[in-house]
C-alpha cells in the first residue's frame with residue numbers, strides 16, 4: 101500500500117484506486133462506506149469518496165492515504181491546513197465517540213512527538229488525545245520533498261533578503277543551488293537557527309546538547325592539474341555521510357600492485373559537491389546561538405597545502421557575522437547593548453602579526469586573571485556584514501606565503517579571525533565592553549609544513565618546527581578538553597596560548613579536516629585523517645573509528661610491517677607522542693612514583709641541547725648582566741614597545757633579576773620532572789650513537805620503545821626551537837634599545853662639546869663626563885656583542901641538534 105501511495109503523482113488523488121468524482125455520503129450504502137463518506141464530507145473532501153458500488157475501502161487505509169497524500173503534496177494553503185485539521189478532528193471524533201468499528205492505525209512517532217508538543221493549544225484542546233496532532237502535521241511537512249525547497253525551513257529567518265546575496269556570490273560561496281544530501285536536509289531542519297518564520301524563537305539557553313568537539317571531513321574535487329595528470333579519486337564516501345574509505349595504491353615486494361583500504365568514521369564527511377553554505381550549516385551555524393551565552397567557540401581547518409582550508413574557512417566568518425548580527429536584532433537581545441567586534445591576526449614563526457594593521461607585530465601577555473591579552477591588536481566594530489568581507493580579503497592578502505621544501509606555494513602561518521560579542525553599557529563604551537562570547541576561526545598552516553624541519557634553510561626549518569609544535573599542541577589541547585582533563589596543556593605553543601580562553605570554561609570546537617582526493621596526496625590525506633581521528637579519539641560520544649588494519653587481507657601497512665618511524669615526525673605521524681604524553685603519562689606516574697601526570701605533559705619544562713645545556717636552565721642558572729637586559733626588555737615589550745631605560749645602575753639591576761620563568765609552588769615537582777627529562781635526554785643522546793635495540797623489546801621504564809625516545813627528543817627539539825625564537829626576539833629588542841641608548845649618549849656628547857666650547861668651561865668636568873658617557877657606550881656595545889655571540893652559538897647548536905635528530909632517525913632505520 102505504501103508503495104502505491106508513493107507512486108501517486110499530481111493527478112487527483114486515489115484515482116488509481118478507482119476513486120473519482122464527488123460522492124455524497126448519502127450515496128453510501130455499506131456502513132463502512134457511510135462512516136468513511138461522513139469523514140470525507142466533514143473534512144470537505146467528499147470528492148475523494150469511492151463511487152457507489154465500488155469495493156469498500158478500509159478506513160485505516162484511507163487515513164493513511166489521506167495523510168500521506170498531504171505529506172506528498174504538502175499543506176500548501178490555509179485551506180489545506182483547515183481540511184487536514186477537519187479530517188484529523190473527524191477521525192479523532194469518530195474514534196472517541198466510538199462510532200468507528202475499526203481500530204485506528206498506530207502513529208507511534210506522531211504520538212510520541214506530540215506529547216505536549218503541539219504547536220497550538222487551540223488545536224490541542226480540540227483534538228485531545230486523538231491519533232494525530234499538529235506536531236505530526238509538522239512532521240508531515242518535513243517529509244515533503246517539495247517542502248525542503250519551498251517551506252520556510254529553507255532559509256534562516258535571521259537572514260534578511262538583502263544579506264542572502266552573499267549566498268549566491270560566486271566569490272564567496274559556491275552555488276547554493278547544488279543538490280543537497282539527505283544528511284544536509286536533516287541537519288538544516290534541525291539547526292537552531294532554522295525555525296519557521298512563525299516560531300522565530302530563540303534557541304534554548306545553554307549549548308543545546310552540542311558535542312564539545314565535532315570533527316568534520318571535507319573532500320575537495322580533483323583539480324585541473326590532477327585531472328591532467330590522470331590522477332584517480334581514491335576517497336570514497338559512504339552513503340551515511342559519516343564514513344569514508346581511502347584506497348591507497350601500494351606495491352608488494354614482488355612489485356605486484358594492490359590497494360589497501362583505510363576506513364574512517366567521523367561526525368560528518370562532506371563530499372566534493374557540498375557547497376560552502378552547507379559546510380557552514382554543518383559546522384558553525386549550530387554553535388552561533390551559544391556564543392550569546394558565554395561560550396567560546398573555535399572552528400579550525402586542518403590539512404595539507406592546497407586541500408581547501410582557506411577555501412573552506414574564508415566564507416564561514418562572513419556567514420557567522422550575518423547570523424550573529426541578525427540574532428542581535430532579536431527582541432531578546434536587541435536592548436542588551438551587544439556589539440560585535442572583529443580582529444584578524446596571524447602566528448608566523450612563533451610571532452604574532454596584525455593582519456588588519458599592516459602586519460604590525462603584536463605581543464601576547466596574561467593579565468592578572470590569567471586572561472590572554474594581545475597587546476596592540478586592532479579590533480573593529482562590525483554592524484554590517486558588507487565590511488566583514490573587506491576585512492577578510494584585506495587580512496588574507498596580508499598573510500605570509502612563500503616557497504617551502506614541501507610545496508611551492510604554501511600558507512606558512514596560522515590565521516586567526518576572531519568575532520567577539522561584547523556587552524556595552526553605553527554607546528561611548530569603546531572596545532571596553534564586557535566580553536560575552538567569542539568565535540575563533542583558524543586557518544592553520546599547511547600540515548606538511550611541519551615536515552620542513554630538516555630543510556637546509558634555517559628560517560624554513562625554524563618555521564617548520566614551530567608549525568609542527570603548534571599542531572601537536574593543538575591536538576593535545578583538544579584531546580585534553582574532550583577528555584575533561586583538569587589540565588589543558590595550552591602552553592605547548594603560541595597558537596594554543598593565544599587560544600587559551602577558548603580552552604577553558606564552556607567551549608565548543610569544530611575541526612574541519614580538508615583532504616585532497618588524488619592518488620598523489622594519499623599519504624598526506626591519510627595523515628590528516630589520522631590526526632582528525634586522534635583529535636576525536638578520546639571523545640566519549642565519539643563515533644570516530646581508528647583506521648584499522650587493512651581490511652583487504654593484503655600485507656600489513658608500512659607502519660605495522662616496518663615499525664621504523666618516518667624520517668621526520670609530522671604532527672599527524674607522531675601519534676605516539678600524545679599517547680605518551682597524555683594517556684601514557686599515567687604509566688609514567690606509576691612507574692616513577694610521581695603524582696602529577698601534568699609534568700609529562702608540560703613541554704615548557706623540558707630542555708635539551710646537543711651539549712646537554714638547557715636553554716630553560718639558562719634562565720635558572722646565574723646569568724650575566726644580560727639577564728637584566730632581558731628582563732627590562734621583556735617588560736618594555738609587554739608594555740607595547742614603550743622603551744624606557746631604567747636609569748638605575750647595572751649593579752642594582754642585577755639584584756632585580758626576576759626569578760626563573762614559570763617557577764611556581766610546584767617547583768619541587770618541576771625540578772624532579774626536569775631532572776627526569778634531563779636523564780631521558782642523556783639516554784637519547786646515548787641512544788643516537790649506539791645501535792638500536794630490537795623494536796620488540798618490552799616497553800618498561802628501563803627500556804622505552806624507540807618511538808618514545810623520539811617523542812621525548814622531539815619535545816626537547818621543540819623547546820629548543822621555542823628558546824631560539826624567544827632569544828631572537830629578545831636580541832632584536834635589545835638591539836633596538838641599544839640604538840636608542842646610543843642616540844641618547846650621542847646627544848649627551850654633543851651637549852658636552854657645546855659646553856666645553858664655552859669660554860671658561862671646566863675641562864676636568866668635561867673629561868669625567870665624557871669618560872662616563874664613553875664607558876656606557878662601550879658597555880652597551882659589549883653587552884650587545886655578547887648577546888649576539890651567544891645567539892649565534894645557540895643557532896649553531898640548534899643546527900647540530902637538528903642534524904643529530906635526522907641522523908638518529910636514519911640510524912634507527
Ligand SMILES: Nc1ncnc2c1ncn2[C@@H]1O[C@H](COP(=O)(O)OP(=O)(O)OP(=O)(O)O)[C@@H](O)[C@H]1O
Nearest residue numbers: 320321404405406407408409410411509510511546
Ligand atoms: N571544495 C572545493 N571545491 C572547489 N575548489 C576547491 C575546493 N577546495 C579547494 N579548492 C581550490 O583548491 C585550491 C587550493 O585551495 P586552498 O587555497 O583553500 O588550499 P589551502 O589548504 O588553504 O592551502 P594552503 O595551506 O597552501 O593555504 C584553490 O584554488 C581553491 O579554490
